[in-house]
Amino acid sequence: MNTIETEYDLVIVGGGTGGPMAAVKAKEKNPKLRVLVLDKANVKRSGAISMGMDGLNNAVIPGHATPEQYTKEITVANDGIVDQKGVYAYAANSFPMIEELDRWGIKFEKDETGDYSVRKVHHLGSYVLPMPEGHHMKRVLYRQLKRARVEITNRVVATRLLTGPDGAVAGVMGFDCRTADFHVIKAKAVVICTGAAGRLGLPASGYMFGTYENPTNCGEGHVMAYHAGAELTNLECFQINPLIKDYNGPACAYVTGPFGGYTSNNAGQRFIECDYWSGQMMMEFFNELEGGRGPVFLKLDHLAEETISEIEHILHTNERPSRGRFHEGRGTDYRKQMIEMHISEIGFCSGHSASGIWTNERGECSIPGLYAAGDCASIPHNYMLGAFVYGKFCGENAADYVSGISQPAIDAGQVEKEKARVYAPLGKTEGL
Template sequence: MTNIERAMMEEVYLTETDLLIIGGGSAGCMAAIRARELKPDLEITIFEKEDIKYSGSIARGMDALNIVSIPNLTTPELYVESMGLSCQGVLDEPASYKMAERSFALLKKLEGWGVHFPLDSSGNYRTLKYHVKGKFQAAMQEPDLKVMISQRALAGRTKVFNRVMGLELLLDDGRVSGAVGLNVRTGELVVCKAKAVIVTSGGQARFSLPNSGYLYGVFDFPGNTGDGFLMCYRAGASLTGMEATQSPVLIKDANMPLLAITVTRGARVLDFFNNIIMENEVDNIHLMNEAHEKGHGPVRVRLSHLEESLIQEIEEILFTTERPVQERFFKNRGIDFRRSDIELWPTEHQLCGGHGISGVRVNEKAETGVPGLYAAGDVASVPKQHLTGAFVFGEIAAEEAVNFMDRYPENPTLDWSKIEQEIKKRNLCANAKGDIEVREIEYKVRRFIGDYVVGLKNEQKLKRWLQWAEVFRKELNEQTRAENGHELSKTYEVENIIQCASLSATASLERKESRWGTSHRRVDYPERDDKNYLCHIVLKKGDGPYEIKCSRATVVKMNWATKGEDRS
């Protein structure tokens, strides 16, 4: 070790592990659990931006596993067919197939841990219709799911660094060799050397502003700011689906979900004229956005026609499992489901591989194309994989990472020049004395994303964003101050939000057609064009720091005879 390297060591907290997991949510916890099952002596380290006990999309509990292929009821083949329709053909089938194939074993595993899956009157698992085809949603009642899986993840010698945000992956001759993180309270840098890395840091929840105007009042976990998309992208992985900017339609002023719980149980979504725009399945969210845009809103969920027992079942789930605060919210507003409709509004746009299709391009082995680097859950593009995908691909990523470490057991070398760059950058940001507060610039950036990158798109708007991105980067670097570790971490987050928007704008420019309902509408190319765009728009990092390389890739089909990828 040189003197300079030794000096740098004094500036960072240095640690070493076999497997590093970045993000301790659903996929990250499951990856740790599976890796420990396979190798009880493995050194496992988790970087978690918040506190692993309650962080991530689950936060507390959850009411359904949205994709379970239950034998004799549905099949993985039917799931792939359903997903193909839902994604309008832009789907790599083998990954979705693999997930559905393993989904029932997952349910059984969770049940073995004590997770409750209610049965119907015939003694079968209670299933609901969420997708266009097949009843793949399995009801689940587990108010303590996150606590349960985080405790299991931390069993054995697994070490968690809570409040550490992954910033950059480290490479050794093309192979992943660890990561640099930032303590979001103290601003200290943490360097973790690792033989393999699994990125499970969720999607991009803080994209455009929610209609409530609150920075963090978003549908998905607000700590997820696309960091994982960018860590993988900067390390050489590809992104896909970044043009699919999805906007959920949520409870007005609470931005909490309820469609999957109510509509699947017989509730109806109505427009202003009392036309039924959604009933029994929840796949066509864009119909609500469209009704709203035509001025036929506010759209409402109606439960009053349901039997009392069903209303009580819905209340029980809503008020105990996913967001228990809903009970107080509705009570304070005098809303009784027996008499009152629930008003919904479209809100912020997000980028996500869990509810949407955006993320790191992975195959059915959760491989990213960078040796030793895997991605799972909402950070990865396995379209609409939900919690099932986070759990299944958390497991698959762990299996593949363990396999990789067996094949390449040698210790990688740390890239100190990269670490030095990160120290310099952190010091620059930490000492910045500008007059803009980081929250102010985040507000403005996200307002502009709403104006230029999402909603109705056209070439001029998208190109305007790319110009604005340069202005915002300059303001962030030169005029924004960070007065403590927390604000410092926000600076990195805003940088990532800007870059995600540029990736999204670039992909949107390339996809000169309209597809996926309201998620990608080019007013200058209003029609769907399967001839030219039944493909992925793939983004890779160019040579310059912000240069984006854009290309198209064909979708990967299943070979149904071999149940593998069709290489014909």
């Protein structure tokens, strides 16, 4: 077990969704920077979009929605607990990001005139943009990382940030989960893109890796930020999601909504006003169960065969291919019966709620040199496109920040303390 020391201008922790975008944008801003993406898994197939994505939940496209309308929408969905400046900054940059992703080769559904085929699912506006061919997301991102000459280190689990004498970020520490080598990586700035803290609660299945969130996203980014002195916020606004019972993917009533599907009670009646996630929607779900009208179901059995086939194509071939196999094994068929739903375990995830590492509308955290984007950061309901937009903000702003400073001094005491903490379980003779 060696200690490996390296030095970069900028380190991005987490190469899932927001991380690759942050790295590419930092290199575009200043190609001379030494930029590293660090991931505990393999960047080629890591994170929440490892199997692709079947749609954008929150596309703000001119002609269909405005940034002002979107900001109001999220304010309503989140019962007013939002930093509107952060939401607005996302919304105003949503469309240019879609256009850029389109140029990179990511396929979004378009109508016969070539216009983006946006669907209405939310309370006020139309923001859902299907991606029936969205399984190639990670391949496209990886190509961009290579093109921008970003360095990549896989299989290193980041555990703590290094801070300099004035409290500013000075790097990151972690260990290689294959070799157990300890890594001390000096950097002038760090962008945390470690996704949701998705393993706060045990899934109803009892299987620890059967979480709604990608199970490698277990909150280490939140913890690193906290221990470095950065603020976390809105932790009471944790996420819970309606799922297919015993299957850890989203039920996707909101995906089937535009096709005529909906969430129903045990009598087959619709009881949710709007299938888009909100405090109100979860309260309606809770009330139905408490009122003796549960269990709750995903209802598609009234739809035509062609419609159900199209829904299956979207839900079973992309993002969660295991879903079709799950229904096959269970003997459940959307055509023949309603599919029982359940509630997920809790998690901190700004993608679907509002909790996370506090950032402003530039992606800056509350200590100098630290940035955060995606599900670990606090901008509410940001989802995949928000991870890309804030990844861009973080990459560009961090590139400017590191260009004007020198590497802060490293405190050897921090390194020794963390090394002892990481290796402590190896010294135990029994248990963990």
